[in-house]
Amino acid sequence: AVAVTLILGLSLGLTRRQKTIKSTFFSRCEKFKEHDCQKLWDLFEKAHVNKDPCNVPVEAYDPLIAAAPFIPDCKKMMFWSGTKDVVHDLTAKRKDCYFTLEDTLLGSILDGLMWCGKNGKDDTFTTGCPGWSDCENNPVRSFWKCASAAYADAACGDVTAMLSGSTTTPFDPESIFASIEVTRLKAPRVSSLNVVMVLQMNAKSDCTNASLKNLQNQLDPNITYSCKDVAEHRVEQCGSQPQIMCGSCW
Numbered sequence: 001a002v003a004v005t006l007i008l009g010l011s012l013g014l015t016r017r018q019k020t021i022k023s024t025f026f027s028r029c030e031k032f033k034e035h036d037c038q039k040l041w042d043l044f045e046k047a048h049v050n051k052d053p054c055n056v057p058v059e060a061y062d063p064l065i066a067a068a069p070f071i072p073d074c075k076k077m078m079f080w081s082g083t084k085d086v087v088h089d090l091t092a093k094r095k096d097c098y099f100t101l102e103d104t105l106l107g108s109i110l111d112g113l114m115w116c117g118k119n120g121k122d123d124t125f126t127t128g129c130p131g132w133s134d135c136e137n138n139p140v141r142s143f144w145k146c147a148s149a150a151y152a153d154a155a156c157g158d159v160t161a162m163l164s165g166s167t168t169t170p171f172d173p174e175s176i177f178a179s180i181e182v183t184r185l186k187a188p189r190v191s192s193l194n195v196v197m198v199l200q201m202n203a204k205s206d207c208t209n210a211s212l213k214n215l216q217n218q219l220d221p222n223i224t225y226s227c228k229d230v231a232e233h234r235v236e237q238c239g240s241q242p243q244i245m246c247g248s249c250w
């Protein structure tokens with residue numbers, strides 16, 4: 001009886017967990033109209049189900065990315081590293097000015113989620129998965145690398161990147177922004193990269209930070225680079241005062 005209860009409890013728990021990520025996936029997907037959410041879910045699962053969760057290459061998510069309609073407003077594209085909350089607070093309120101990967105179909109579906117498959121199992125799991133840095137080829141990291149590459153390829157015009165003044169290395173070579181996105185921005189499609197250094201109280205770095213030299217060295221030399229130190233409250237102000245024109249926020 002104990003064994004039966006255990007097995008029943010385990011499998012119930014499993015179905016519930018699985019239902020959670022699947023229902024989150026579908027409810028977020030259905031908010032965007034005209035998409036085949038079932039097809040996207042199937043491609044999503046195919047990338048990692050029944051695989052070693054530390055051995056899911058970036059390319060495993062290519063079919064999913066290819067199937068998702070991906071038409072960001074290329075002139076408004078915003079990148080970020082270490083500034084997720086302040087950026088998303090802003091972009092939620094100022095869709096007229098900025099657009100992030102989380103505003104695309106797949107980015108919004110998978111934002112904040114954790115998942116993996118396991119060898120010999122047909123399910124998507126949300127617990128017992130490798131963390132971001134536990135192994136390089138984990139499903140979550142591979143997905144964001146794949147999506148970020150496609151996102152950066154789509155950029156055009158004047159691009160903004162919000163980096164954090166609260167770390168000593170705002171342009172962190174390990175980050176997705178540094179390792180994937182920056183080198184994919186190409187002139188003349190992209191004309192400028194405008195870094196906003198978001199400064200909180202007691203900031204540790206600003207536009208003079210040495211790591212930003214590496215950014216400029218990695219950037220296509222035909223893309224104009226600029227950097228501006230901006231207090232965090234000014235960024236928040238831009239969100240709360242929609243009458244401020246996009247170009248005059250800082």
Ligand code: N1C
Nearest residue numbers: 079080081082083101102112132144148175176177178
């Ligand atoms: O490693 P990062 O930042 O430099 O990645 C941010 C960069 C952005 O410009 C996005 O386009 O890469 C893209 N991106 C996401 O859109 C995204 N949404 C959620 C990268 N990572 C993303 N996440 C989660 O944030 C991801 O699961 C990981 O845990 C963080 C990476 O954030 P970071 O180090 O601040």
